[in-house]
Amino acid sequence: MSAKKIYLDNAATTPCDPRVVQEMLPWFYDHPGNAASRNHPFGWEAEDAVDHARNQIADLIAVDPKEIIFTSGATESDNLALKGVFEMYQRKGNHIITLKTEHKAVLDSCKKIEKMGGEVTYLDVDRDGLVNLDELRNAIKDNTILVSVMWANNETGVIQPMKEIGEICAEKGVLLMSDATQAVGKIPVHPKEVGVHLMAFTAHKMYGPKGVGALFVNRKKPRVKVTAQMDGGGHERGMRSGTMNVPGIVGFGKAAEIAHKEMEQDARHVGRLRDKLEQALENSLEEVYFNGSKVSRLPNITNLSFKHVEGEGLMMTFNQEIALSSGSACTSASLEPSYVLIALGLGDDLAHSSLRFSLGRFTTEEEIDYAIEAISKGVNHMRDLSPIWEMYKEGIDLDSVEWAEH
Amino acid sequence: MAYSDKVIDHFKNPRNVGTLDKDSNTVGTGLVGAPECGDVMRLQIEVDETTKKIKEAKFKTFGCGSAIASSSLATEWLKGKTLDEAAAIDNMEIVEELALPPVKIHCSVLAEDAIKSAIEDYRKKNQADS
Numbered sequence: 001m002s003a004k005k006i007y008l009d010n011a012a013t014t015p016c017d018p019r020v021v022q023e024m025l026p027w028f029y030d031h032p033g034n035a036a037s038r039n040h041p042f043g044w045e046a047e048d049a050v051d052h053a054r055n056q057i058a059d060l061i062a063v064d065p066k067e068i069i070f071t072s073g074a075t076e077s078d079n080l081a082l083k084g085v086f087e088m089y090q091r092k093g094n095h096i097i098t099l100k101t102e103h104k105a106v107l108d109s110c111k112k113i114e115k116m117g118g119e120v121t122y123l124d125v126d127r128d129g130l131v132n133l134d135e136l137r138n139a140i141k142d143n144t145i146l147v148s149v150m151w152a153n154n155e156t157g158v159i160q161p162m163k164e165i166g167e168i169c170a171e172k173g174v175l176l177m178s179d180a181t182q183a184v185g186k187i188p189v190h191p192k193e194v195g196v197h198l199m200a201f202t203a204h205k206m207y208g209p210k211g212v213g214a215l216f217v218n219r220k221k222p223r224v225k226v227t228a229q230m231d232g233g234g235h236e237r238g239m240r241s242g243t244m245n246v247p248g249i250v251g252f253g254k255a256a257e258i259a260h261k262e263m264e265q266d267a268r269h270v271g272r273l274r275d276k277l278e279q280a281l282e283n284s285l286e287e288v289y290f291n292g293s294k295v296s297r298l299p300n301i302t303n304l305s306f307k308h309v310e311g312e313g314l315m316m317t318f319n320q321e322i323a324l325s326s327g328s329a330c331t332s333a334s335l336e337p338s339y340v341l342i343a344l345g346l347g348d349d350l351a352h353s354s355l356r357f358s359l360g361r362f363t364t365e366e367e368i369d370y371a372i373e374a375i376s377k378g379v380n381h382m383r384d385l386s387p388i389w390e391m392y393k394e395g396i397d398l399d400s401v402e403w404a405e406h
Numbered sequence: 407m408a409y410s411d412k413v414i415d416h417f418k419n420p421r422n423v424g425t426l427d428k429d430s431n432t433v434g435t436g437l438v439g440a441p442e443c444g445d446v447m448r449l450q451i452e453v454d455e456t457t458k459k460i461k462e463a464k465f466k467t468f469g470c471g472s473a474i475a476s477s478s479l480a481t482e483w484l485k486g487k488t489l490d491e492a493a494a495i496d497n498m499e500i501v502e503e504l505a506l507p508p509v510k511i512h513c514s515v516l517a518e519d520a521i522k523s524a525i526e527d528y529r530k531k532n533q534a535d536s
Binding site: 308309313316328352387388389 | 409414417420423425437438439440441442443444445446447448466467468469470471473474519523
């Protein structure tokens with residue numbers, strides 16, 4: 001067994017870039033100030049550092065630095081945007097539109113909003129995972145205040161047509177929010193250009209530290225406000241109280257600066273390796289299914305189903321050496337397979353058979369070559385063990401079998 | 407979630423993987439679970455006609471590591487048992503032997519169902535002479 005560990009789960013979290021860590025270190029001890037301390041140099045330098053990071057992040061997404069609200073991460077940003085808009089714009093209406101394939105931070109916030117008296121429409125996606133623009137347009141009503149569409153999906157990497165969605169929202173006069181956690185730093189993401197008014201993202205998906213995120217909130221035309229979800233010192237223009245995580249924010253800023261400079265290079269690197277991995281697995285194995293859109297997607301993610309092989313069992317054949325994620329139920333406490341893949345129209349069986357590979361800046365060709373071999377071997381091992389693979393090979397129509405469901 | 411050493415051992419070196427002739431009168435086949443649920447177990451027993459004991463047991467399982475380990479362990483336990491002894495195997499014995507966590511108990515239940523279903527199939531085939 002190989003002693004090395006291969007990390008292909010960069011959509012879960014990325015390693016911190018060493019250049020980011022270097023930048024953060026002085027802010028733990030040498031410069032301990034609270035950015036809100038207005039009357040001594042420790043506070044001033046901390047505030048300057050936060051402002052510098054705010055500029056770096058604003059540059060990456062082409063917005064005004066004043067439009068960046070720091071949070072603890074994308075989950076908090078999603079909660080703040082959705083619940084904050086719902087509370088702030090209650091007089092205008094109570095209807096929110098989102099997609100069935102959104103992250104749980106959005107879906108569960110919407111569930112909460114429904115309990116608070118809101119009305120939420122969850123739109124279907126097509127086989128490629130894309131929103132139907134006509135359905136979206138038709139779903140907007142007089143009481144609609146917000147549309148929330150994820151920029152790029154965390155399981156499939158599918159990129160939604162944000163420009164077209166922005167046009168519809170502008171035409172109808174409703175706010176548009178986007179969870180861009182997977183997209184920022186990987187592809188050009190410019191919310192103001194496409195009419196996105198609120199956008200959630202986080203440092204730890206772009207080689208920054210965990211525990212720090214941001215919400216972009218449009219300041220002019222329209223001036224968007226959200227009701228704070230935590231009470232306290234009134235930091236971040238009153239929208240998010242709490243002491244600034246100075247080292248985290250400094251790291252976030254550096255990560256944004258690097259991503260800005262190296263985005264094209266990173267995308268070429270992961271795209272080439274992702275294509276190699278995809279093609280090699282599709283060529284060497286039978287019955288491999290691609291999930292999502294091959295046209296509109298991030299360069300670093302691919303989601304594949306290996307028919308008649310259960311995802312968690314498959315992962316167990318190589319998880320001492322290779323880290324990735326499965327859409328199978330068994331990996332989580334719930335027994336339901338990935339709701340994202342189900343929304344794409346996959347049967348439960350193919351959803352159970354799926355693996356998500358997410359590559360990153362530090363993925364090497366050697367690792368991909370090793371992964372191709374290990375995964376092919378694992379799939380073949382699991383198929384030798386699989387009664388339904390045997391039945392499929394004998395030409396039995398599995399849909400005609402009366403399964404004893406449990 | 408970490409797997410117990412025993413689950414890993416059965417997963418890496420599954421015992422008695424294979425297929426018996428399901429049309430033979432001495433073979434009982436149990437097929438339980440469903441692809442949509444992420445678990446399908448096929449467990450087969452071959453009964454010695456003179457001793458009436460299980461002389462061979464084979465399995466194939468589509469599922470997670472715990473499901474594969476549960477069925478692999480079941481085939482080991484079945485060999486040499488009478489049908490009544492085999493039918494008495496309780497899923498909690500499998501849970502204890504493999505140290506399955508609560509979320510994986512359904513794997514052991516499926517293995518017990520597969521055993522019972524294989525016995526039932528054998529008995530159905532041999533109703534006249536048993």
